[in-house]
Amino acid sequence: MKILALGLALTLVYTSALHATVIGKSETGSPNISQINVITFADEGVLLIGDGGQVIAINTGDITPLEGNFSETKGFTAELAGRLGVKTADVEIIDLAVNPASGRLYVAARKQDDKSYVIVTLAPGGEIEHFALDNVEHAAIPLPEGVNRIKDIVWIDNRLLASAGAQEKFASKLFSVSAPLNHGAGGDVYSAETYHISHGKWETKAPMSVMLPYEENGKQYIVGAFSCTPVVKYPIEAIEPGAVIKGLSVIELGSGNRPVDMFSYEKDGQANVLTNALRFHHDKRPYGPSPHVAFRFDDTILGTDKVNEQGAHRMKDAEKLGDSVELAEPFFGVVQMDRLNDTTAIALRETNGNNLDLVTIALP
């Protein structure tokens, strides 16, 4: 594991190819994906797909670092739709992720007419390519009964952690599987309690929308963000059988926001987190020209000892927080995003209805 040291005792964790083997027992063939809710990457170029009833780990073999820069693609959705043989309105982009082992972009989309899911890739300076799923080495990890909806997945400390819930209920669970991921093997489910700063209450049912690995003083955490946007860290060591995991809420970024993506990066020796969100009541209280907004906050927020009842509120405590948290204006309109490197994000931005542009944006 590559750990990015950030002075003091704070570190944000990135994955690299130095980990233990991600996939153990595997199968080669089609993983029979019924739906894609989210995609992300583990180590070794292993693509993790959150399906309705399973998490699928796919060995992409894509581990050679690529050179070059991404160029802007105006009308990326239309281009993708054309490559799938449908009109722009007949494709919906579900998620994107950059493979940190290679720097290649992966995009998951749904073809609306037959509800089929596809994954496409884009190399810097390259063209959109289809990532065929009919003959891949993979391990499918079934979700336990009652858990059938994956919100986000992270790979941390040789472990897959997924924020999950139930399709038919408003519920929140953490799903955990340790490496190696063995085809057909199950995982464990945990409950978490989270303090929501905005309304001064502890919650058990609100699902965590996005997650991020984080390390502080040698202790590993998952940082999660929820709707209305509390940012919460959970100690990894607490995730053990029978435990109810209590989170530490460090900040609330504003009501009416549903987080979509979140990643960390270093700039000028400072660790930062960028998260984008759909602003629920943009019509009545806009933050900018688009309901798609983003926030940057630095590691002083994550490392604060003022948590839960004392946690900060971006709007109310703006003066006190100073430069440690801000609305990331260059990211207005960003619907999906991931980190390319410490200086640049790659994103799909809404400028023309659902025909999204693929852009690179300098990190704030």
Next chain:
Amino acid sequence: MTTLAAAAAVALSFAAPDDDPTTAVVRATGVPESSDAGITLHLLHNNRTGPAMFGKTIPTDTGLEFRPAVKLSRGANYRAVLHLPNADPITIDYKVPALDAPAPKLVKVFPTAKKLPANLLKFHLYFDQPMREGRAIFDQIHIEDHTGKRVHAPWRRQERWSDDARHLILLIHPGRIKRGVNLREELGPVLLPDQKYTLLVDANVTSAAGKPIGQETRYPFLTSPEDHERPLPENWTLSIPAAGTRDPLRIESPEPLDHLLIPTHMAILDSNESPLAVDTKIEDGEQSWLLTPAKPWSASPHYLVVDDTLEDLAGNTPQRIFDNDLTLPEPAPGARSIPFTPPPIKH
């Protein structure tokens, strides 16, 4: 198999199984073996060709075959192009036969209770065929108040479709249900007590096959005060059937429950604590339900066992209310298992 030929010497054709024309491939014959020929396939829409579709061209015994990476779309037009060195490309068009699918219908909306609590958590919409998924649905379904004014942004904008895309669960935004939450304080609750509302489904909600519903569908409902009580099984009334019969066990609740969870979140155990196979029928606006056993009841103790996460219409469970404050003392758990013994038949 349908084959449409385009030329004589060098021929280009679409070949599609009669039972599924969306799996059509493109074949080229008469192509010189040594030539650097290739086939591309494009969507043809409004007389414009799209970019080359994903797929691969493979050599066959008779020439070349292009296999698209994804299925073609019903009703869409495609253009195949055979690229030959030092020659004009050869093209052929193909329209995938459209399915003669009827317009979809919204066939059922739950809850069906006469009055819904003002802190209602979700609607269930059932359609008669697979529907078009996508976030547009949140702008196509509305709640109107009694004046015809639409309630602003009522939904949690995350799709919850069944695997077959016939059942949509629409969550009212929990941030506007939970008391003390800033979203509710800023925007107010979605529903107020003792009011008339209409769930309004736009005419442009579309089936997976691309057909719109075609007419607006309205589902009027009334609201009752907010429900902040747990649905405790100890408050239910059981009408116990006689032993030796397959008469249903009738359970009546003082409040409606989520219809989807009733069959899956309760079970009947026999005296050995083995679950009985039962068929569940829900009646009276989700306020009573009938559990009919596959085999006749025995005159021995049985137990109705209820899962902690069974929900009423406001998302309250036997364990806790929906906007529970975890800093308050846990309420008394209440019974999750109700014993009953079918009596012998009186002769």
